[in-house]
Amino acid sequence: xxxxxxxxxxxxxxxxxxxxxxxxxxxxxxxxxxxxxxxxxxxxxxxxxxxxxxxxxxxxxxxxxxxxxxxxxxxxxxxxxxxxxxxxxxxxxxxxxxxxxxxxxxxxxxxxxxxxxxxxxxxxxxxxxxxxxxxxxxxxxxxxxxxxxxxxxxxxxxxxxxxxxxxxxxxxxxxxxxxxxxxxxxxxxxxxxxxxxxxxxxxxxxxxxxxxxxxxxxxxxxxxxxxxxxx
Amino acid sequence: xxxxxxxxxxxxxxxxxxxxxxxxxxxxxxxxxxxxxxxxxxxxxxxxxxxxxxxxxxxxxxxxxxxxxxxxxxxxxxxxxxxxxxxxxxxxxxxxxxxxxxxxxxxxxxxxxxxxxxxxxxxxxxxxxxxxxxxxxxxxxxxxxxxxxxxxxxxxxxxxxxxxxxxxxxxxxxxxxxxxxxxxxxxxxxxxxxxxxxxxxxxxxxxxxxxxxxxxxxxxxxxxxxxxxxx
Numbered sequence: 001x002x003x004x005x006x007x008x009x010x011x012x013x014x015x016x017x018x019x020x021x022x023x024x025x026x027x028x029x030x031x032x033x034x035x036x037x038x039x040x041x042x043x044x045x046x047x048x049x050x051x052x053x054x055x056x057x058x059x060x061x062x063x064x065x066x067x068x069x070x071x072x073x074x075x076x077x078x079x080x081x082x083x084x085x086x087x088x089x090x091x092x093x094x095x096x097x098x099x100x101x102x103x104x105x106x107x108x109x110x111x112x113x114x115x116x117x118x119x120x121x122x123x124x125x126x127x128x129x130x131x132x133x134x135x136x137x138x139x140x141x142x143x144x145x146x147x148x149x150x151x152x153x154x155x156x157x158x159x160x161x162x163x164x165x166x167x168x169x170x171x172x173x174x175x176x177x178x179x180x181x182x183x184x185x186x187x188x189x190x191x192x193x194x195x196x197x198x199x200x201x202x203x204x205x206x207x208x209x210x211x212x213x214x215x216x217x218x219x220x221x222x223x224x225x226x227x228x229x230x231x
Numbered sequence: 232x233x234x235x236x237x238x239x240x241x242x243x244x245x246x247x248x249x250x251x252x253x254x255x256x257x258x259x260x261x262x263x264x265x266x267x268x269x270x271x272x273x274x275x276x277x278x279x280x281x282x283x284x285x286x287x288x289x290x291x292x293x294x295x296x297x298x299x300x301x302x303x304x305x306x307x308x309x310x311x312x313x314x315x316x317x318x319x320x321x322x323x324x325x326x327x328x329x330x331x332x333x334x335x336x337x338x339x340x341x342x343x344x345x346x347x348x349x350x351x352x353x354x355x356x357x358x359x360x361x362x363x364x365x366x367x368x369x370x371x372x373x374x375x376x377x378x379x380x381x382x383x384x385x386x387x388x389x390x391x392x393x394x395x396x397x398x399x400x401x402x403x404x405x406x407x408x409x410x411x412x413x414x415x416x417x418x419x420x421x422x423x424x425x426x427x428x429x430x431x432x433x434x435x436x437x438x439x440x441x442x443x444x445x446x447x448x449x450x451x452x453x454x455x456x457x458x459x460x461x462x
Contacts, residue, residue, distance in 0.1 A: 084321075086321060087318075087319045087320060087321025087322060088318045088319045088321065088322060089318060089406075089407045089408060089409075090315075090317060090318025090319065090321075090322030090325075090326075090406045090407055090409075090411050090413075091318060091319060091321030091322040091325060092407055093398075093402055093404065093405060093406045093407025093408070093411075093413075094321075094322060094325035094326065094328075094329065094405065094406060094407075094413055095321075095325065096398055096401065096402060096407075097325075097329070097394060097395065097398040097405055097413075098325065098328070100393075100394035100395075100397040100398050101332070101394040103394075104393050104394045104397060105336075105391070105393075105394055160336070162331075162335050162336075163328060163331035163332040163334075163335045163336055164328065164331075166331040166335060167324075167327055167328040167331050170327065171324055171327060173324065174324060174325065174328055175320075175321045175324045175325060176320045176321055176323055176324025176325075176327075177320060177324070178320075178321075180321050180324075182321075182324075182325055182328075
């Protein structure tokens, strides 16, 4: 059976989409092989078969699934004998909440910190006009005005992040003793930052830094060596 | 076997401690009977046997446990045949993260909204000097300066709360299809607000309001009728 993940491709082949990384890590967690098909913002025709416009899209044999959360639930249901992404219904419910927390609390704070860097360092030249125009329309100001690379914005991000840091101070993973999908949700966001800037925006020391090392070490160092070579 | 929960008591016998409510709901979830022993801030001698100064304290037969999270873990281990509070290790790990999120993100935002009301309406007269002095020392300003009952502070709270509202828009409980300890963590905080003010500080409509009704309905309306009669 053919399994293909369509994921966002950036400058120098960087894979910087946090949502696509969630699915990458979920596939690795389940031990499922896949081919990765790069898609730039300007190549939405590549995923027209999914009847929507956003990556990630997973084609699993004859089945097509869009949206990282929907894909995770699909994988959990379809491959129940592989390692669980959620550890049961309570874990799935709370992972859903983690998904919203990262999307609605962490991402807005992180965007302030790095989106100008994302433009400079992660967006392919062919996509830069689209990226700038769509984001500046959303923000109501230029990328550089929205994201002035200020230390104050880094502090605000780390303040929003503080509950996760506290959790990682008392247990090795957000999901407890072993990694699960909730960890991949936040880790995908770290990969977005890593592809965008060399500045330290997430802590690289303390409990969070130790968790990052554990996450990068998973699956034989998968997140170091695959996909985002330059990140 | 005797089981006693020592919990904070306020004005007109109100039980307004969010941490004590977590344990109340955990006991109800497990179907465990308990006697409730009220403790005012000025009555720390009542819990001296626990070798620390904070409620809740649970005395379960010969075992004494302090701290709401520690108590929840104890109950889960000690009474494994009763309904699970966590639904497994992933659910427990993510509930721990919820615990930190409520304590570190929701409580500071809520304190701005209601702590002056807590002083006026929930703290017993005998405790008011202690409460004001300890909090004003911590905040570096008067209770009324810290908590001016502004609409802006309510908006900030609801912004921090927004991921939980989004979760409750797609599933009935934070823990998924059924309530579990993560729900009781946030619900305890709502009880604190309800004992402090009649103002609407948490949404009473939409997905969050519907969740509140479900939470109040649990265990034959337990949180309406027990403990905090006036809340």
